[in-house]
Amino acid sequence: MRVVVAGAGTIGSLLAGHLARVAEVAVLTRRPEHARALVENGLRVSGRSDFTATLRASSDPDELGDADIVVVACKGGDLEPLAAGLAGRFAGATVMTVQNGLGAEDVVAARGDWPLLSAVTFMSGTRHADDHVEYVLDTATWIGPFRGTTEADAEAVAELIRSAGLKAEAFADLRPAQWSKLIFNATVNAVAALTGLPHDHHFAEGELGRLVHDLVDEGKAVAAAAGATLGEDPWEMNVHATRRGHAHYPSMLEDVSARRPTEVELINGSLVRAAERNGVPVPLHTALYALVKAKEAGYT
Amino acid sequence: MRVAIIGCGAVGSLFAANLAQLEDVEVWAYDAFRDHVDAINEHGLRLSGAGDVVGRLRATADAGELPPCEFGIVATKAMHTDAAIAAAAHAFSDGCVATVQNGLGNEEAIAEHVRRVIRGTTFPAGKLVEPGHVQWDVKGDTTFGPYRDVELPEIEALADACTRAGMPAKAVADARGPQWRKVIFNAATNPVGALTGLTHGRVCERPDLRRLVSGLVDEGKAVAAAQGIELDADPEELIDHAAKPEVAYDHKASMLQDVEARRSTEIDYLNGGIVRFGREHGVPTPLNQAIWALVKGVEQSWTR
Numbered sequence: 001m002r003v004v005v006a007g008a009g010t011i012g013s014l015l016a017g018h019l020a021r022v023a024e025v026a027v028l029t030r031r032p033e034h035a036r037a038l039v040e041n042g043l044r045v046s047g048r049s050d051f052t053a054t055l056r057a058s059s060d061p062d063e064l065g066d067a068d069i070v071v072v073a074c075k076g077g078d079l080e081p082l083a084a085g086l087a088g089r090f091a092g093a094t095v096m097t098v099q100n101g102l103g104a105e106d107v108v109a110a111r112g113d114w115p116l117l118s119a120v121t122f123m124s125g126t127r128h129a130d131d132h133v134e135y136v137l138d139t140a141t142w143i144g145p146f147r148g149t150t151e152a153d154a155e156a157v158a159e160l161i162r163s164a165g166l167k168a169e170a171f172a173d174l175r176p177a178q179w180s181k182l183i184f185n186a187t188v189n190a191v192a193a194l195t196g197l198p199h200d201h202h203f204a205e206g207e208l209g210r211l212v213h214d215l216v217d218e219g220k221a222v223a224a225a226a227g228a229t230l231g232e233d234p235w236e237m238n239v240h241a242t243r244r245g246h247a248h249y250p251s252m253l254e255d256v257s258a259r260r261p262t263e264v265e266l267i268n269g270s271l272v273r274a275a276e277r278n279g280v281p282v283p284l285h286t287a288l289y290a291l292v293k294a295k296e297a298g299y300t
Numbered sequence: 301m302r303v304a305i306i307g308c309g310a311v312g313s314l315f316a317a318n319l320a321q322l323e324d325v326e327v328w329a330y331d332a333f334r335d336h337v338d339a340i341n342e343h344g345l346r347l348s349g350a351g352d353v354v355g356r357l358r359a360t361a362d363a364g365e366l367p368p369c370e371f372g373i374v375a376t377k378a379m380h381t382d383a384a385i386a387a388a389a390h391a392f393s394d395g396c397v398a399t400v401q402n403g404l405g406n407e408e409a410i411a412e413h414v415r416r417v418i419r420g421t422t423f424p425a426g427k428l429v430e431p432g433h434v435q436w437d438v439k440g441d442t443t444f445g446p447y448r449d450v451e452l453p454e455i456e457a458l459a460d461a462c463t464r465a466g467m468p469a470k471a472v473a474d475a476r477g478p479q480w481r482k483v484i485f486n487a488a489t490n491p492v493g494a495l496t497g498l499t500h501g502r503v504c505e506r507p508d509l510r511r512l513v514s515g516l517v518d519e520g521k522a523v524a525a526a527q528g529i530e531l532d533a534d535p536e537e538l539i540d541h542a543a544k545p546e547v548a549y550d551h552k553a554s555m556l557q558d559v560e561a562r563r564s565t566e567i568d569y570l571n572g573g574i575v576r577f578g579r580e581h582g583v584p585t586p587l588n589q590a591i592w593a594l595v596k597g598v599e600q601s602w603t604r
Binding site for chain 1: 497502508509511515591593594596598601
């Protein structure tokens with residue numbers, strides 16, 4: 001089995017490192033020096049797993065060879081150029097997006113006629129270096145068919161991921177899980193980015209807990225108007241996550257702390273635009289979306 | 301007339317040094333910052349900028365030293381009101397205490413400790429440059445009005461002294477209009493600057509952010525209207541005026557300066573106050589509530 005993992009942030013690195021134990025893995029990076037570090041040193045995975053994976057890597061898609069599965073796991077802002085780089089390549093592969101927000105599948109679908117799977121992941125980690133990722137939360141990756149694929153295809157990839165030591169589940173319809181995660185991320189990531197608080201008990205109690213609850217309710221109203229049923233209840237996901245005993249730093253908080261572009265367009269933008277399309281007022285999410293974008297503008 | 305300034309930071313110093321110019325006013329200042337107190341006693345209190353003045357007055361870091369006074373002017377940050385006036389209350393057993401602080405709830409806090417209280421709002425601004433020296437950035441008016449057990453002529457005597465001293469002030473029967481105008485302005489702009497890191501002008505030139513500011517203003521106006529308060533000017537006009545390059549485009553809101561220095565902010569007395577009065581009068585204030593919770597979250601992130 002040949003797997004190309006496109007994008008080697010935290011999630012891409014966790015998938016690539018683990019899959020390299022059961023498949024031939026090649027990693028597509030944005031920066032050449034990132035690929036060099038992976039090839040020369042291997043990819044160290046610490047935390048809940050502990051090993052160093054040997055894999056191929058390049059910033060040039062033509063050097064990666066053919067693939068049976070292409071996993072797209074880049075940051076939202078890198079998606080368009082990365083998808084453009086996949087066009088005309090990897091014939092015969094099934095492409096799976098593992099992205100936050102809504103609409104990543106459509107961006108990739110526009111670039112080629114591969115069979116497509118769509119995935120959301122709830123696992124998390126911390127990227128310590130180009131060649132070192134720590135596996136922190138061992139929650140599952142959920143996979144469903146998107147275009148030209150079946151639940152059985154999703155299950156085959158889920159089984160591959162499980163055999164590599166990560167958690168994965170296949171679903172006939174991924175939309176409920178995607179909506180739950182979208183509402184959860186749009187709320188928790190933006191509140192964390194604006195306050196500087198990691199995802200801790202403050203999100204489930206007092207005035208901030210009330211705000212989080214109200215934001216989740218706005219999100220649920222959008223999902224209902226869009227005709228989507230929800231998977232897990234985003235508020236319960238939030239409460240559960242704050243009780244894990246150690247506080248998680250959402251990626252949007254890490255991004256604003258490092259003054260990097262965030263995924264606010266893909267996450268909060270998706271939700272606010274879906275609300276507009278469906279005529280649902282979301283004043284609180286609209287406020288958070290404007291505030292996080294302004295915070296990004298404040299870097300310069 | 302003997303006047304004690306309670307909290308002699310930037311705004312308190314503007315009142316203290318200017319009032320000290322008057323022959324018929326004896327000025328005391330109580331402040332916890334001992335270096336500032338010592339410098340005032342040694343060299344006088346110097347203002348520079350919009351006006352150049354040196355005021356000779358008695359400063360103390362020990363509220364017990366304050367003599368009985370006809371008037372007090374409280375100018376601490378809102379979160380220090382209670383402690384400051386509790387310590388100084390003995391000087392005002394017959395006197396009247398006015399607040400010139402930001403936000404909502406200061407009169408109530410003062411009234412816990414002294415009987416006769418004057419509501420006030422002031423617009424001049426400055427900053428402490430070094431002990432004994434305050435830079436006077438902006439001149440502006442002050443409005444006083446009764447809060448409890450004070451008659452208008454007494455308030456007029458205080459306003460007259462301020463005006464003669466170069467701090468134009470007027471006494472009105474209902475001083476809530478200017479107070480709420482300033483609170484709404486501050487609550488709609490300060491926390492947005494604090495959360496985004498942007499100056500006032502940059503906040504206003506982003507259409508989505510400017511809409512959020514208007515949403516906050518509208519809620520504040522609704523809460524004011526529910527109490528029968530007539531604003532003396534439209535906060536929206538003040539916001540757009542301040543955004544002009546020659547006015548305050550590059551101004552970092554004091555709350556942004558507080559957040560950058562990791563000092564507690566006045567959010568409880570601005571957006572928190574609007575939310576509280578909104579609840580009392582049945583007016584929903586979801587945006588102010590959200591902004592309040594976010595800035596409280598920022599403060600909590602420093603101590604977790």
